[in-house]
Amino acid sequence: MKPFTFVPVKLKFVIILLMIFTVNGLHAQVRVYGFDKLKPLLNQQNNTTYVINFWATWCAPCVKELPDFEKINAQFSTQKFRMILVSLDFKRSLETRLIPFVREKNLKAEVIMLHEPDANSWIDKVDPKWTGAIPATLIYNKDFRDFLEGSYTYDELYNIIINNLKQ
Amino acid sequence: MKNSLVILFLSFLSLNLIAQGYSVGDKAADFKLLNVDGNYVQLSDYEDAKGFIVIFTCNHCPYSIAYEDRINDLNRMFAHEGYPVIAINPNDSVVQPQDSYSKMIVRAREKSFGFPYLLDATQEVFREYGATRTPHVYLLNREEESLVVRYIGAIDNNYEDAAKATEKYVESAINRLKAGEKPEPDFTKAIGCTIKVRKS
Numbered sequence: 257m258k259p260f261t262f263v264p265v266k267l268k269f270v271i272i273l274l275m276i277f278t279v280n281g282l283h284a285q286v287r288v289y290g291f292d293k294l295k296p297l298l299n300q301q302n303n304t305t306y307v308i309n310f311w312a313t314w315c316a317p318c319v320k321e322l323p324d325f326e327k328i329n330a331q332f333s334t335q336k337f338r339m340i341l342v343s344l345d346f347k348r349s350l351e352t353r354l355i356p357f358v359r360e361k362n363l364k365a366e367v368i369m370l371h372e373p374d375a376n377s378w379i380d381k382v383d384p385k386w387t388g389a390i391p392a393t394l395i396y397n398k399d400f401r402d403f404l405e406g407s408y409t410y411d412e413l414y415n416i417i418i419n420n421l422k423q
Numbered sequence: 424m425k426n427s428l429v430i431l432f433l434s435f436l437s438l439n440l441i442a443q444g445y446s447v448g449d450k451a452a453d454f455k456l457l458n459v460d461g462n463y464v465q466l467s468d469y470e471d472a473k474g475f476i477v478i479f480t481c482n483h484c485p486y487s488i489a490y491e492d493r494i495n496d497l498n499r500m501f502a503h504e505g506y507p508v509i510a511i512n513p514n515d516s517v518v519q520p521q522d523s524y525s526k527m528i529v530r531a532r533e534k535s536f537g538f539p540y541l542l543d544a545t546q547e548v549f550r551e552y553g554a555t556r557t558p559h560v561y562l563l564n565r566e567e568e569s570l571v572v573r574y575i576g577a578i579d580n581n582y583e584d585a586a587k588a589t590e591k592y593v594e595s596a597i598n599r600l601k602a603g604e605k606p607e608p609d610f611t612k613a614i615g616c617t618i619k620v621r622k623s
Contacts, residue, residue: 346583373587374589375580375612375614376576376611380612387555
């Protein structure tokens with residue numbers, strides 16, 4: 257006898273539903289990191305080119321440039337490339353704002369919430385030039401590092417990446 | 424040769440960019456800006472002030488909003504000791520309509536601001552000071568006839584929860600100034616909203 261046939265049809269339906277929700281849920285998953293956990297991702301010594309964008313759902317210029325970042329992420333997805341969107345939203349708005357936003361905009365790039373309220377302790381470790389205003393973006397690989405406080409145009413972003421991408 | 428000249432030029436350019444605005448120890452300029460009560464305010468109006476807590480802040484930015492009560496508290500604590508808060512909204516209201524003068528009036532009333540809330544309409548003051556985000560504090564101290572910048576940065580080290588802040592930078596900086604000492608630290612960084620610059 258096949259064991260699965262014992263499971264009532266109704267329950268099977270529930271299991272299938274649960275599986276669908278789990279898969280959908282993964283797309284809107286946002287991990288919450290302290291700076292210690294984020295820091296290694298800012299200093300990888302390998303052939304991957306990293307784009308680390310600091311943003312928040314309430315930051316208008318950040319939200320405005322997100323479609324460009326998403327486009328770039330899709331374009332370079334088959335390359336040695338990794339994009340991380342580091343949200344600086346308040347922790348209390350993780351469930352009420354950030355996750356719904358990620359789901360609604362259908363963001364495909366990896367989203368991490370950085371929860372480290374003592375910003376003075378870590379801003380310089382991202383880049384000493386950073387005064388703390390967002391958006392801010394770090395683009396780097398083992399041979400190259402570029403940091404900008406402010407917004408990139410799509411072309412700037414594309415050119416920096418294409419000129420520094422490693423095979 | 425040509426390349427190195429270009430690099431030299433670019434590094435001068437970036438040095439100039441970094442050098443914009445005040446550093447600790449610089450003399451701060453006075454300004455004359457429109458307050459939410461309809462009157463113009465300038466620092467020289469305050470003849471008895473020992474200094475000022477100048478805070479670039481605004482209506483819309485969640486980090487500014489998170490600090491509104493603490494800014495009110497700072498003024499309550501230190502205005503009568505000679506260090507009043509002077510809040511300045513540096514944002515362009517075309518870029519960020521929530522930061523318009525009329526909405527500043529509404530916000531000041533809602534939160535019962537006990538300090539002037541001024542509009543940097545020409546955006547010259549924030550540039551002169553070198554503010555890059557909201558909120559951004561410049562603590563000025565009267566030394567002889569000048570106002571000297573003695574602390575630049577954050578109000579404390581926890582934007583999310585005032586009760587969890589373990590370093591109250593502005594408060595301790597003023598207490599040190601009152602004791603005749605220099606603030607330590609005299610410069611901190613914080614996450615904030617970019618200043619919304621008028622589009623030409």
